Amino acid sequence: MRRKLIAGNWKMNHGPAATRAFFEELAPLVAGARPKTELCIAAPAVSLPAAVEAARAFEARTGVPIQIAAQNAHGLAQGAFTGEISAPMLKEIGVSLVLVGHSERRTLFGETDALIAARAQGILAQGLGVIYCVGETLAEREAGRTQSVLESQLRHVPWDAGEHLVIAYEPVWAIGTGVTATPDQAQDAHAFIRKHMLPAVAARTRILYGGSVTPENATSLLVCPDVDGALVGGASLKAVSFAGIVGKTPLASI
Numbered sequence: 001m002r003r004k005l006i007a008g009n010w011k012m013n014h015g016p017a018a019t020r021a022f023f024e025e026l027a028p029l030v031a032g033a034r035p036k037t038e039l040c041i042a043a044p045a046v047s048l049p050a051a052v053e054a055a056r057a058f059e060a061r062t063g064v065p066i067q068i069a070a071q072n073a074h075g076l077a078q079g080a081f082t083g084e085i086s087a088p089m090l091k092e093i094g095v096s097l098v099l100v101g102h103s104e105r106r107t108l109f110g111e112t113d114a115l116i117a118a119r120a121q122g123i124l125a126q127g128l129g130v131i132y133c134v135g136e137t138l139a140e141r142e143a144g145r146t147q148s149v150l151e152s153q154l155r156h157v158p159w160d161a162g163e164h165l166v167i168a169y170e171p172v173w174a175i176g177t178g179v180t181a182t183p184d185q186a187q188d189a190h191a192f193i194r195k196h197m198l199p200a201v202a203a204r205t206r207i208l209y210g211g212s213v214t215p216e217n218a219t220s221l222l223v224c225p226d227v228d229g230a231l232v233g234g235a236s237l238k239a240v241s242f243a244g245i246v247g248k249t250p251l252a253s254i
């Protein structure tokens with residue numbers, strides 16, 4: 001059985017003070033709720049220590065664990081890579097997951113499939129989990145190239161990582177646009193991605209949907225058989241809407 005995972009991606013929002021305030025607000029909203037749903041927040045690097053500390057206090061108060069994720073990390077443990085942070089550094093402060101290959105990293109910062117794969121491999125080798133993002137642009141979808149784009153992005157995924165590997169399908173045209181994929185579009189893409197995996201990997205690997213998920217549309221997406229959770233950007237910034245999505249999450253996907 002794959003447990004649902006609801007992961008918030010704060011992008012370049014929420015410094016340490018706003019991070020602490022978010023967890024304060026979230027606590028009464030999710031206390032005791034949905035214990036079988038896993039929760040995660042991907043905070044900006046500078047807010048990660050505050051997020052880890054706040055998540056620990058939050059769990060002590062509510063009984064609900066929340067994993068803290070970084071939004072990117074280098075594949076190597078250390079070295080001359082100005083501006084980068086490494087998985088061992090993240091592990092040392094209590095971070096347990098890292099997003100890689102988000103479309104903003106691909107399109108705005110020129111990260112390639114090869115670089116993303118190297119990051120993922122290195123991070124997994126250091127014992128952290130990875131949320132590996134893939135997804136097509138609108139032009140690619142309209143040109144009927146969704147499957148071939150996904151295929152080439154998936155070619156680089158380190159599939160042997162076990163449960164530490166989570167895939168996020170995020171159609172670029174749905175990210176931050178308010179245009180959500182329909183449940184059929186999401187299910188089709190997720191089923192296509194799952195077909196790429198060996199049967200044992202397919203059974204255990206969670207595939208999150210991301211792109212304009214809100215409390216209003218969450219249930220229709222999360223009931224799809226191959227949708228194992230959500231990667232939520234804008235709606236994860238406010239505790240009330242993040243909690244709203246968590247509250248709409250069915251308890252198991254299969």
Ligand code: PGA
Pocket residue numbers: 009170174175176177178210211212213231232233234235
């Ligand atoms: P959104 O972002 O929910 O604001 O569309 C999703 C993401 O980029 O992960």
